[in-house]
Amino acid sequence: xxxxDSLNLHELQKVFELVRKKLxxxxxxxxxHENRQLDILGMDSCLMSMxxxxxxxxxxxxxxxxxxxxxPSSGWPYQRILxxxxxxxxxxxxxxxxxxxxxxxxxxxxxxxxxxxxDLATCEIETEEKRTEEEGASLLREAIxxxxxxxxxxxxxxATRSLIISARHKAQSYLFDQYxxxxxxxxxxxxxxxxxxDACKQVKDAVGEIVVNSSYVGPDCQDSHGLSVYFPWISxxxxxxxxxxxxxxxxxxxxxxxxxxxxxxxxVTSDDIAVDGSISRKTLHTGSTMHLGETLYMGxxxxxxxxxxxxxxxxxxxxxxxxxEVIRQIRDTLKDYKQKxxxxxxxxxxxxxxxxxxxxxxxxxxNGLLRKSSQIPRVLNKEGQNNLAEYLGVLDAKAPKART
Numbered sequence: 001x002x003x004x005d006s007l008n009l010h011e012l013q014k015v016f017e018l019v020r021k022k023l024x025x026x027x028x029x030x031x032x033h034e035n036r037q038l039d040i041l042g043m044d045s046c047l048m049s050m051x052x053x054x055x056x057x058x059x060x061x062x063x064x065x066x067x068x069x070x071x072p073s074s075g076w077p078y079q080r081i082l083x084x085x086x087x088x089x090x091x092x093x094x095x096x097x098x099x100x101x102x103x104x105x106x107x108x109x110x111x112x113x114x115x116x117x118x119d120l121a122t123c124e125i126e127t128e129e130k131r132t133e134e135e136g137a138s139l140l141r142e143a144i145x146x147x148x149x150x151x152x153x154x155x156x157x158x159a160t161r162s163l164i165i166s167a168r169h170k171a172q173s174y175l176f177d178q179y180x181x182x183x184x185x186x187x188x189x190x191x192x193x194x195x196x197x198d199a200c201k202q203v204k205d206a207v208g209e210i211v212v213n214s215s216y217v218g219p220d221c222q223d224s225h226g227l228s229v230y231f232p233w234i235s236x237x238x239x240x241x242x243x244x245x246x247x248x249x250x251x252x253x254x255x256x257x258x259x260x261x262x263x264x265x266x267x268v269t270s271d272d273i274a275v276d277g278s279i280s281r282k283t284l285h286t287g288s289t290m291h292l293g294e295t296l297y298m299g300x301x302x303x304x305x306x307x308x309x310x311x312x313x314x315x316x317x318x319x320x321x322x323x324x325e326v327i328r329q330i331r332d333t334l335k336d337y338k339q340k341x342x343x344x345x346x347x348x349x350x351x352x353x354x355x356x357x358x359x360x361x362x363x364x365x366x367n368g369l370l371r372k373s374s375q376i377p378r379v380l381n382k383e384g385q386n387n388l389a390e391y392l393g394v395l396d397a398k399a400p401k402a403r404t
Contacts (some may be wrong), residue, residue, distance in 0.1 A: 117218025
């Protein structure tokens with residue numbers, strides 16, 4: 001049985017503030033650091049990579065790893081993630097947080113053909129190194145604070161109001177259209193409102209500073225950039241204005257005005273509203289008051305031509321996997337290597353690892369081991385070895401040659 005309860009964002013903030021305090025008090029007095037905080041908070045749950053969550057955790061966590069959209073019930077591939085850490089135990093928190101995203105997307109890529117869509121992102125909240133600099137959180141707060149008055153002013157005019165509604169409709173959305181990707185919304189807004197170009201660019205640049213790594217697979221997430229924001233069509237939660245992000249940016253004032261205008265335009269009927277206040281994309285009416293001017297593809301706002309966004313270091317990741325496999329094969333071969341020069345080969349192998357040799361050189365070394373270990377079976381005496389070598393030579397001579 002469970003309590004059927006969950007933490008709201010205010011409770012989440014209090015929990016991690018308490019965790020941070022315990023981290024400080026858990027060290028000897030001479031080692032205590034008032035700014036000590038969790039390096040990585042991995043949220044293996046749906047809808048966690050949101051600016052609202054981001055700001056609630058500021059000051060308690062350095063890196064947040066979470067999804068903008070839904071996560072499968074199977075969750076993260078922990079074995080792969082821990083194997084990456086075991087292979088490189090000195091990995092920095094930033095690198096590990098970014099690696100989690102790559103491993104997650106690689107894992108679910110195998111299920112993409114079945115229609116599965118997932119996304120994951122690593123966001124830098126606040127690190128000790130950047131605490132004194134103009135960090136992403138400050139840049140985003142300033143950018144949103146500048147954008148909100150511009151958006152509210154455009155809601156007063158019928159023509160520009162329709163442009164904002166159109167940009168909202170086209171933007172990548174989550175949880176039955178209640179949240180949108182912040183970067184993608186500003187990108188869509190920039191296309192229809194050129195006068196907001198500078199304000200939109202500042203928001204997109206700030207998101208780029210915050211998001212360390214963002215990746216996805218599947219058409220449902222094809223315009224995910226790592227950070228979403230609450231942007232409902234109907235009924236804003238009365239608790240929303242109490243969140244840190246809303247207090248800092250006044251974003252709640254804009255979304256409240258927006259939902260009022262949507263209700264007044266009657267773009268959504270009572271039959272279209274779900275219990276949670278969300279609506280379906282397919283039920284958004286395009287009457288005489290507004291024209292969205294777009295075609296829906298299987299319920300998606302854009303044709304799903306791009307089915308996944310590969311991690312930035314895809315090629316290097318594949319090479320790393322191949323290199324690990326070659327190293328494993330070399331070690332397995334050396335275990336059964338009975339030749340006289342076994343010790344010298346082991347030393348040569350350790351030298352190559354110490355030099356961080358390329359996969360090509362390691363593969364060449366492995367090929368040499370395999371040739372030497374397979375040419376003369378170790379169970380045969382000298383006469384048997386000669387007989388086998390002669391027999392193999394005869395077989396080779398009789399083998400059909402490839403055409404030239």
